[in-house]
Amino acid sequence: MPVDVDATVLSNTRLSSDYNVLGLAAPAIAAAAEPGQFVMVKPGLGDHPLLRRPFSVFEVIEDDAGRVTGLSLLNKRIGVTTRTLFGLEPGARVRCLGPLGRPFSPAAPPERAWMVAGGVGLAPFHTLAVALRARGVESTLFYGARSAAELFHLDAFRRLGVRLQLATDDGSRGDHGLVAAPLERALRGLGPAAPLRLYACGPTPMMRAVTDLAHAHGRRTEVSLEQVMGCGLGGCYSCVVPVRRNGGRPRFVRSCLDGPVFDGRTVVWDGLGAG
Amino acid sequence: MPVDVDATVLSNTRLSSDYNVLGLAAPAIAAAAEPGQFVMVKPGLGDHPLLRRPFSVFEVIEDDAGRVTGLSLLNKRIGVTTRTLFGLEPGARVRCLGPLGRPFSPAAPPERAWMVAGGVGLAPFHTLAVALRARGVESTLFYGARSAAELFHLDAFRRLGVRLQLATDDGSRGDHGLVAAPLERALRGLGPAAPLRLYACGPTPMMRAVTDLAHAHGRRTEVSLEQVMGCGLGGCYSCVVPVRRNGGRPRFVRSCLDGPVFDGRTVVWDGLGAG
């Protein structure tokens, strides 16, 4: 039962010239959201831009008494809405509809959990890490970004007991290059029998590479896809992903209902579109 | 030579729930503007709403050293742009194109000047009062509004040596009813030979009534009309006013170039449109 909240901006923390974390007073959504779910967001009250935009729930915000007071978004500036979200001051309003979509299926011991994030693909993993810790699952975050300055919230993940494996495009921190490299080492290091769950979120080529790599090691990956979405509720059929299940032919399924989390091996990556 | 200034909001003084005075850092326009001229304004940088809106230059703002630093607008909330202008905070940006249009022709002694304002029609008269004072012209402001609470800037006019004749719809100050009443008394009191210039700005029926009243006493009126304007520069032919000159047939003339100030007797009031 998604709800629509005319949420007040609680905080806006700029992380870099392109990234920020926006706190929104939408406790009803925050309390109901499961890791991997998303919200459809629209700043202000006007009609410009027209459509809402999808965002992962980044953090659930609690007050000192442990009451849920809101949620935050990890936002990366790439266009009109993300630019507005970057600039908002506390007190501004953001319409926020959610929670939406199918969540990750969290691991349970003895499984260990590996999360693979590229850039803003970090967004769904904070709530997942909280859930994994609650379940006593040992977890690692493989996290790639352009440079050390764009590796965010490392301490927060450490505090949640998450091990970190970093990579940067410019080599300023962790592995020089793609995050697939440390992942591959780790997969090789882990015996094939060790129970493992893999999650990935980031640029499409990265999720595809992670899926293939995992597959080569006999592992599945849950990928969180970022299709363009018109409604988030199954109404428009804009967000489709070509999925091949049980050996059948590819079918377009709605990412907002059937996803955004998919079994990476079922995704027909070539048909995903430019987005 | 109009210029376009991306002006910073210097101040926003709310006068009531609908009126405010917005200070804009547009010194080049302020220094060049003559009484009765206007600016074409658009808040923000986006395309919503699409078109600029016309506003009289209300005050020329000077710093302590007497240097012109900007201009102000007297704004009344009636729609999308005026609502935005009401809410702007200092530091916001407003695109401001001007000065535009034909100004009032200011009186010179021994003429006396009577300004007749209804509501937001006060806007062009502050700069006119300044000019009249500089020329040593004795001036009176006939000023009507809905209630005493909507009679603004009276002290400012008094400081400029302007005599005030007030009227309110609810009788809370001055004459009870239309501003035409004190004007009529004054016209009757003034000998027909006394040199006088009359200026009017306000709702169309009021300007029409003032024109007719003045005409009945053998006087002309310069009226400042508020036609809807698409461009302010003569490009679109949206702002036309039907004008009959020299006994000819009515012709549509562009208010942004030929006006907004017209000789009231030449205006064909029935053809002015709903605006």
Added chain:
Amino acid sequence: MSVDLSVDIGGGLTLANPFIAASGCFGYGVEYADVVDLSTLGAVAVKGLFLDEREGHPPERIVETPSGMLNAIGLQGIGVRRFVAEKLPPLRERGAVVMVNICGSTIDEYAEVARILDDAEGVAAIELNISCPNIRKGGMMFGCSLAGTRDVVAAVRKVTRLPLVPKLTPNVTDVAAFAAAARDAGADAVSLVNTFLAMAIDVETRRPRLSNVMGGLSGPAIRPIAVRMVHECRRAVSIPLIGMGGIMNADDALEFLIAGATAVQVGTANFVDPFIWGKLTAGLTGYLERHGMAAVTEVVGSLDLSTRDAGPTPEAACS
């Protein structure tokens, strides 16, 4: 609520209020059952159905444009038989008034789809999507040819007693002629407008933004054109009109009602605000009360042209 919002949209069908979810913008209705009580809508027009399943176009399927959006979904759908088996029962259960939007590549397909729906339980009306491709006629659309419109409406009319509502495309020179053709062929009402054929280009890659190159423009951008078309049709035919195109709130809906639409559909706005339906009925009720009207029918076609020129002057288009 002391005002009567009910409207008669022809063919014996009365809706509790004039607000209909537009086809393709509300899935099969069931997707929204968690968000709105479907029985509170005037009707639900479900996504366009062919006889068989269709996959539609690959992504990107939508792109936002100034005050609008383009879509090229390509009529992905489960086909009419699965719809009847899987979607109609839950819709019935929830008390939804269901208009089924139907498509066909041939006249026979249209008729076959209609026949199946005529036999089904819980279909309130058929909306005939005649801006669909006519493969038989070499790609010409039924909806862009008067003869094609007449033929397909007449063929479907023969196989069903359900209220029949052809949906007109705006991509024509004279939409009122199409309304008249549809009426002549037996339509109970017409709905208009479908989307405007349009296109957007990514200037950095120099590729179309939609995989299908072109798509349909909807949203507030098109509203003034859609209102004009409703006005033109109102002057040409007297069957009920269902107006749509860029309705975002009750005032926008009122423009269509005043221009002569008996009911309206809301598409794109439902994406922006799925809770819009209660706001629409509240806004309309408030308006009617404020204007001292006891029923929405009083506002339908109430356009006051007394102070204006009587008719449409094509001149305006080149002023």
Added chain:
Amino acid sequence: MSVDLSVDIGGGLTLANPFIAASGCFGYGVEYADVVDLSTLGAVAVKGLFLDEREGHPPERIVETPSGMLNAIGLQGIGVRRFVAEKLPPLRERGAVVMVNICGSTIDEYAEVARILDDAEGVAAIELNISCPNIRKGGMMFGCSLAGTRDVVAAVRKVTRLPLVPKLTPNVTDVAAFAAAARDAGADAVSLVNTFLAMAIDVETRRPRLSNVMGGLSGPAIRPIAVRMVHECRRAVSIPLIGMGGIMNADDALEFLIAGATAVQVGTANFVDPFIWGKLTAGLTGYLERHGMAAVTEVVGSLDLSTRDAGPTPEAACS
């Protein structure tokens, strides 16, 4: 600037850059002489002229709509003779490249206006406004009939050697057919689009917002439809196209150029920002440099359909 912005728009006319002020949105050009150096524009299309003076429609003449505006000016104008006497000399003096937009109620009037311009000094091209009322033909517009288009273009072609550019209306089913008809009748280029016939209603008074009831929609709202129409015409004819409709910046202009327009006109945006012209040339120059192109002609028609379906699929309009 190392890139070549010049474009050949047919009939022997080369413009220094592809940016033209759209007719009706730039007065007679002279109004803007204080604001922009007229000689820096590719050309100036002046307000539509009939043979005689016209008063146009009473106010309200414009109304803003979502991302657009409606206008029903009614072609107020000074008539072609006064234009030649009063406006052409100052335009010549300022080095403006003048396209004269001409109108007529009859074919003879079009021809007469063109003849007068053919004799005048300082006219670079004639833009034939064929979405004007055809009083002889009972209100049908020339621009909405293929035969009417052919007849008027041919008649004007006979009386002038000036580059002849019919301006197409978008209010038709198949704009490309009109481009072809214009070409067959001797047009050197076509410009498109004029405004979309549209309407807005004040719901409080229930009156049309425009005194003329209907008006023409322009501005960003229409851009995706206009780009589609340019694309369709590009596939149908090979004469130069002058594209327009909602261009607000260089990127918008590039959509039209990539779709196949050799030059573009800018109308509504000039109202919003009369200083837009320098920004357009700077933006285009920057784009070409960034993309390693030496001339704007490289970008014209450069739409990449390789990864897309080859053609326009009318299906999109009802998806």
